[in-house]
Amino acid sequence: MLSVRNLSKIYEVKKSVFAISSTKIKALDSVSFELKDGETLGVVGESGSGKSTLARCILLLERPDSGSIRFKGIDILKLKGKDFKSLRKEVQIVFQDPYSSLNPRKRVIDIISEPILNFSLEQKERIKERVTGILMSVGLDVSFMYKYPHEMSGGQRQRIAIARALATEPSLLVADEPVSSLDVSIQAQILSLLLEVKKKNRLSMIFISHDLNVVRFVSERIIVMFKGKVLEEGGRDEIFSNPLHPYTRMLIAYSKGEPMPVKIESGEGASCVYYQKCPYRIKRCISDQPVLFGTDGHKVACFLEGGN
C-alpha cells in the first residue's frame, strides 16, 4: 500500500529574530517503513520526534528534502496535475485538534460536501443524501447538518473531521493524534469509531500518537520514533513482549508502572540520537550512528543489539 524510503526533512530555525546563523533540525532522518494493505501502523514517540512532519509528507502537504514515498506502487513525489489530485482523494488525514482543522465559518454540510463536489463524486442534487449517510456512519444524526463547529463538543467535531476524511472514500487514512485533545470517555468513543470505519471501509491506517497505550490498542505494527529517527519497528505483540531499544523499553516499563533505571541527561552532540538519555550507552554511541537492522518482523537501531 505504502512504501516510505529514506525520507528526510530538515528545518532551519533561527535561534532568535536577530540571529544571523540558524540551526538545523532533522525533523525526519532517513525514515523507512512499509504499510501493507488493510493494516494499521502505529507511530509512537514523544512530542518533537517528527511524527506530524511524516504525516504532512505522506499527505503531500510538505515536500521532504530527500527519499521516496510509493503509494500503490506509484512514486507520489513525482505526481503532477490530475494524478496529484487523485492522490488527494485516496489519502486523507484527521488531525489532533478538530477545532482548528475545521473551517469555523462553514456548516457541517458544507464541510463534508466540499471534498465530494471537488472530486465530482456525487451530483449536487443528491449531496444531502450522501452527507446524511456519512454523518450516520460516524454516529451523528441529520440534526448536525446545519451546525457550525463552535456549536459542537470536541468529540462531535472530531466525528465531523472523520466524516470529512471518509467523504472521498480514501484507501489510506492518516490519523495524527486524533484523540489526544479529548477527554478519556470521548477518546474511547472516537477510537472505537475509527476502528469501526476502518473495518467497514477496508482502510489502511497510519495512527500517530504519543500514547503507547492507545497505539498498542489500535495497531498491528508499530514504529517508535525519536528525534526524527525510527529506533524500532515490529509487530505489535513482538514489540511489547520483546522490546529491544532502550527508549522502547523505557516507554513500555512506564506504561506498565515498572521501575526504570535512573534517567541520564548529558552528552550533547553524540551520534546516536538517544545517547543523551540512554542509561545503557557505550563509547561507540558517541561516534557512530546505529542504523535500523533486523528481520521484517522486528528491527532496531542500537549497538547493544548488535547493530552497525
Add this chain to the structure above:
Amino acid sequence: MKLLEIEDLSVSVLTEGGYVDIISGLSFSIRKGEIYGLCGESGCGKTVTALSILRLLGSNFHIKGSIFFSGANLLSIPEKEMRQIRGGEISIVFQEPMTSLNPVLKIGEQIGEMLEVQLKLKKKEVKDRVIELLKEVGFEDPERRYHQYPHQLSGGQRQRVLISMAIALNPKLIICDEPTTALDVASEWEILNLLLKLVKQRNMAMIFITHNLHIVERLCTRVGIMYLGRLIEEQKKDIFFERPLHPYSQGLLSSALIRGDELKPIKGTVPDLRNIPSGCKFHPRCDYVMDVCIKEEPKFVKTDNEGYVRCFLYGT
C-alpha cells in the same frame, strides 16, 4: 487520623445567567500520610475543589459547607490565619510551571524570597536552605541551578523547582493539580517518583488531582472519582481497580484501556453545568438506568471495605 475533612461542600459561580452550581455535596477526608487521587474528566470540578480548600477562589464564587483542617474550619477563619496555612500547612503545585514562576528572577532567589518572607531568616541561612531544597528535589548541581532562570530549565526541572517551593515550609498536606500533564513520559515518571519519595520522607499527605487513571493506579492509596461536581465513588486504590462499582467508574477504566484489550466506551457526553439532568447525574449515559435514577439523586453511601458509592444499584 484525619488531617483534612471536607463536609458537604457546595460551590457555585455567578455568571451572566445567574448562579451556576459547580460542586454539590462534596464530602471526603484525607488522613495523615495518604495519597488521595482525585480523578475525573475535565470540567468535573477538580481544580475548583483544590482552590476551595486553599480559599483561592474569586469573589464571584459562593461556597457552602465546611473544610476542617487541624480542628479549624478553613472557610470561616480570618484571611490572616489562612495566609499562614497557605504554603505553610497546605501547599499546591499547578500544572503549568512556567506561569507559576517569575521569568526574570533567578530560581534560587524565587525560592529564597518565599523563605525570607515566611520564616524571616538571614540572607546566608536562606541560601543554605535553598541549596538543600534544590538537592532534595533531585538537582545534582544545586549551586548552578540557584543562579539559573526559569527558561533555562526543562519542563520537568521547572516542575521540580515548584515542588521545592511547595515543600519549603514543611506543609502537612500538598495538593498537586495535574502536575505532569504537560511533560513527556520520562519526566512525568521522574516527578511522580520524586513526589512519592517526598511524601514518605516528610510524612506529608497528598491530594493528587489528575484525569489519568494510569497515574492514580501507580501513585495513590485511595481514589475519589468525580462527575459533574460530585464524588460518585471512593475506594481504596486496589479495591477500585479490582472491582469498580459505579457504572461511570467502570466505563472510565475501560475507556482508559486499563484492563487489557476491551474497549466499551461510555455513550453520550458530559452535560453542560447549566443544564444538568434530573436524578442521578449520570443517568442519561448509564446502561443500568432504572426509574428511580431519573427521579431521585442517589446518596453517597458506604460500601464494604470503607468505600463510598453514589448509585441506586448499591442501595439508597
